[in-house]
Amino acid sequence: MLLDFLQQLGHRSLSIFARLGRASQFLLVTLMALPSVVMRPFLLVKQMYNTGVQTLLIILVAGIFVGMVLALQAYIVLVDFGAEESISLMVSLSILRELGPVFTGLLFAGRAGSALTAEIGLMKSTEQLSGMEMMAVDPMKYIIAPRFLAGVISVPLLALIFMAVAVLGGFFVATDMLGQYEGVFWSQMQVKVDFYDDVVNSIIKSAVFGFVVVWIAVFEGYDCVPTSEGLGQATTRSVVYSSLAVLGLDFVLTAVMYAV
Amino acid sequence: MNMDTPINTSAQPNDILIEIRNLHFSRGDRPIFDGIDMDISRGQITAIMGPSGTGKTTLLKLIGGQLKPDAGTIKVDGEDVHKLSHKALYDLRRRMMGMLFQSGALLTDLSVYDNVAFPLREHTHLSESMIHHLVLLKLQAVGLRGARNLMPAELSGGMARRVALARAIALDPQMIMYDEPFTGQDPISMGVLVTLIRSLNEALGLSSIVVSHDVPETCSISDYVYLISAGKVVEHGSPAQLAKSESAWVQQFMGGLADGPVPFHFKGPSIMDDLMQSGLG
Numbered sequence: 001m002l003l004d005f006l007q008q009l010g011h012r013s014l015s016i017f018a019r020l021g022r023a024s025q026f027l028l029v030t031l032m033a034l035p036s037v038v039m040r041p042f043l044l045v046k047q048m049y050n051t052g053v054q055t056l057l058i059i060l061v062a063g064i065f066v067g068m069v070l071a072l073q074a075y076i077v078l079v080d081f082g083a084e085e086s087i088s089l090m091v092s093l094s095i096l097r098e099l100g101p102v103f104t105g106l107l108f109a110g111r112a113g114s115a116l117t118a119e120i121g122l123m124k125s126t127e128q129l130s131g132m133e134m135m136a137v138d139p140m141k142y143i144i145a146p147r148f149l150a151g152v153i154s155v156p157l158l159a160l161i162f163m164a165v166a167v168l169g170g171f172f173v174a175t176d177m178l179g180q181y182e183g184v185f186w187s188q189m190q191v192k193v194d195f196y197d198d199v200v201n202s203i204i205k206s207a208v209f210g211f212v213v214v215w216i217a218v219f220e221g222y223d224c225v226p227t228s229e230g231l232g233q234a235t236t237r238s239v240v241y242s243s244l245a246v247l248g249l250d251f252v253l254t255a256v257m258y259a260v
Numbered sequence: 261m262n263m264d265t266p267i268n269t270s271a272q273p274n275d276i277l278i279e280i281r282n283l284h285f286s287r288g289d290r291p292i293f294d295g296i297d298m299d300i301s302r303g304q305i306t307a308i309m310g311p312s313g314t315g316k317t318t319l320l321k322l323i324g325g326q327l328k329p330d331a332g333t334i335k336v337d338g339e340d341v342h343k344l345s346h347k348a349l350y351d352l353r354r355r356m357m358g359m360l361f362q363s364g365a366l367l368t369d370l371s372v373y374d375n376v377a378f379p380l381r382e383h384t385h386l387s388e389s390m391i392h393h394l395v396l397l398k399l400q401a402v403g404l405r406g407a408r409n410l411m412p413a414e415l416s417g418g419m420a421r422r423v424a425l426a427r428a429i430a431l432d433p434q435m436i437m438y439d440e441p442f443t444g445q446d447p448i449s450m451g452v453l454v455t456l457i458r459s460l461n462e463a464l465g466l467s468s469i470v471v472s473h474d475v476p477e478t479c480s481i482s483d484y485v486y487l488i489s490a491g492k493v494v495e496h497g498s499p500a501q502l503a504k505s506e507s508a509w510v511q512q513f514m515g516g517l518a519d520g521p522v523p524f525h526f527k528g529p530s531i532m533d534d535l536m537q538s539g540l541g
Contacts, residue, residue, distance in 0.1 A: 131365030134324050135379045135427075136354035142382075 023219050030218070033138070033145040043146040051112040051147070052154030056161070058111055059104060063162040066099055067091060067169025074170075075178050084178070088185040089192050091170035096198045097258070098250065100163035105209035105246035108155055109239055113217035116147055117238035120221025121231040129222075144218050151217070155210025156203050163202065201257045208249060213242040277302045277435060277467050278323060283332035285315070285322060292318055294491035295332070302434075305461050305468040307482035307499075309475065310489050311513070311522070316471040317362070319488075320437045323469070324357060325349045337434070354383055358428030358436040362443060364420035366412040372399070372423050373408040379430045398426040401463075402456060418449025425456065435467040436460075442474040450474075454481055475514055479503075487513060 037044050074090040120143065123129050129139045167189075174180040193199070217238050224234035278300040285293040292315035300306045308316055321327045323334055325341045334341045337356055344352060366375050376395045380386060386394070399405040402422040412420060421441060428436055438457065442450050458481040461468050472478040479485065479499035486496045487510060495502060495510050502514060512520030528534070 126368070127361045127363050127365040128367055130321075130326060131359070131361055131424075132367075133326060134353060134357060134359040134361075135382070135431075136350045137379070137382050138350065 019223070022223060023215070026219050026222065027215055029140055030144050030148050030215075033140040034149060036138075036141040037145050037149050040142070040146065043142070044150055047146045047150035048154055051108075051116065051150050052158060055108055055111045055154070055158060058107055059158050059162050060165055062103060062107055063165035064169040066103060067095065067166030067171075068173045070094060070099075070166070071170035071173035071178070075174070085180065085184045086188060087174045087178075087180065088167075088170065088188045091174075092167050092189050092193050093198065095163050095166045095170075096193065096202045098254070100166065101159050101202050101205035101209055102246060102250050104155060104159040104162045104206055105213055105250075106243055108151075108158060108210065109213045109217070109242035109246065112151065112154075113213050113242050114235050114239050116151070116214070116217040117221040117224070117235045118231065120144070120147070120218060121224040121226070121234050124222065124224060125226035125228075125231060144222065148214055148218055151214030152207070152210050155213065156206045159202065159206030159209075197258075205250065205253050205257075208253060209246050212245045212249060216242045216245065275302045276300065277337060278469075279333075279335040280323075281333050281335075283322065283334065284330045285318065285327070286330060287318075291491050293329075293332075296488065296491070296493055298486055298493065298496075300467065300469060301484070302467050303461075303465060304483040305457065305470060305481055307470045307472060307478045307485045309471075309473055309478060309485060309487050309513070310494075312473060314488050314490070316473075316488070317439050320359065320439055320469070320471055323437065324353065324359060354431065356434050358431070358433040360421065360424050360428050360436060360438045360441060362440045364412070364417075364424040366415075366420055366424055366427070368412050370412075371408070372404065372410050372412070372415070375412065375423060376408075376427045376430055379427065383431060394430065395426075398430055399423075401429070401460070402426045403452070416449070418445050418452065421445075421449075421453065422456065425460070429460065429464065429466075432464065433466070435469065438468065438470045438472075440472055441470060442472055442477050450477060457481055475516065479514075489513075 070091045074087045078084045132139045220234045220238040224230050276299045280298040283293050283296040377391050380391050487494045509521045518524050
């Protein structure tokens with residue numbers, strides 16, 4: 001009984017480490033294949049459309065609502081202290097420091113990451129990747145590298161759009177709904193939001209999230225068991241792992257950037 | 261037949277394109293190949309036949325360098341496939357090999373035309389008008405010039421395989437590996453593919469390897485046949501020689517008989533024991 005348990009534990013740990021090793025090796029090969037994207041810029045543009053532009057709608061809608069809700073909640077709390085002119089501060093700081101990058105990472109994992117995993121996994125199970133190898137075209141260069149790079153570029157841009165839209169959402173609620181002066185809203189933000197501490201750090205955060213989410217998504221697709229069941233599991237794993245990675249990394253990055 | 265001497269039916273005994281020696285390969289704990297030797301001659305159609313699950317497709321992947329053997333060597337045109345660097349392997353594939361996958365393996369986001377043009381665009385610096393001519397000629401060879409604007413999803417299985425064939429010959433390789441080309445085809449598509457494989461081999465001076473378990477179709481076009489089972493080469497020779505083989509296994513396989521050395525019943529206790537037990541239970 002105990003031996004069985006130990007054996008299973010060992011077996012599982014070994015397979016986890018083997019997978020981690022494969023994922024790291026995969027990342028290395030992907031990074032080495034990146035220069036070849038320069039030779040085929042049309043692939044990068046196509047993938048940026050597929051992953052970036054196609055995710056734009058959900059980012060815009062989510063951004064505007066998150067900003068609006070935040071402004072409302074901020075007003076409810078702040079009005080008791082007569083500090084309702086700080087709405088813009090609360091909205092912009094929480095968006096920039098946390099919600100912008102995290103929401104974008106999670107939405108990107110759900111919308112684009114899962115699609116990447118499913119697409120690459122299906123290519124594997126329909127032998128398209130093998131077929132490419134036998135035509136002497138390296139799928140790492142033709143399929144993986146452009147998708148990886150497109151994702152890594154797209155996520156920070158999407159995060160910036162998300163944050164801009166969210167602040168605008170907060171602005172509309174604060175001024176049109178709650179009757180705050182426009183000047184108050186913007187001047188509070190201008191005084192208290194720091195370019196490097198807040199804006200640059202949030203771009204760094206979203207770049208890290210983008211890197212990890214896309215890495216997980218393409219790896220899960222490339223490494224999936226080429227059956228319908230295996231593909232389903234890989235897609236699920238892609239979304240679950242990348243969401244958890246975004247949340248975990250967010251804590252680490254926040255600790256490094258703001259607390260320590 | 262003598263299994264020890266290198267084998268060749270053609271007039272040039274030294275004209276070996278692929279030389280496989282003492283090949284061992286296993287998946288997990290299950291051995292797939294247990295010391296296989298093969299010689300595949302230039303300019304011929306060599307068939308590799310055997311029951312499902314004997315690793316025929318695996319053998320093609322080993323020859324193409326997509327899998328690594330546990331032991332043994334595979335030489336293609338004198339080069340040891342598994343000792344080549346990544347770049348040299350890709351060079352060898354580009355120069356020598358075309359492969360027709362069972363599913364066709366067409367790129368689903370490209371049209372028929374673009375699929376055939378794909379290797380040309382990737383590997384040559386030809387102008388688009390030149391590529392246009394080449395693609396139309398290749399599609400003409402497989403009879404699908406009129407289908408060039410269709411997407412892969414709009415093709416029947418047989419058509420997809422023909423497009424894949426046009427793509428495989430786009431770079432004029434010296435050899436083509438066919439993975440189960442006849443499986444799941446209606447009689448007409450099957451006839452078309454049989455004729456195409458033979459005529460392309462003659463017209464382009466190719467060497468072909470056909471992996472299959474469709475005995476009559478494969479035998480009708482192949483010059484030489486290897487039968488593999490349980491990780492070993494069971495028999496080899498021309499189709500006529502195999503038909504006369506005295507081995508009971510070969511007779512069963514070639515004749516498609518339900519019972520013989522390969523039993524009809526999967527291993528298990530006798531039916532009497534099984535029924536008695538379930539009756540009591």
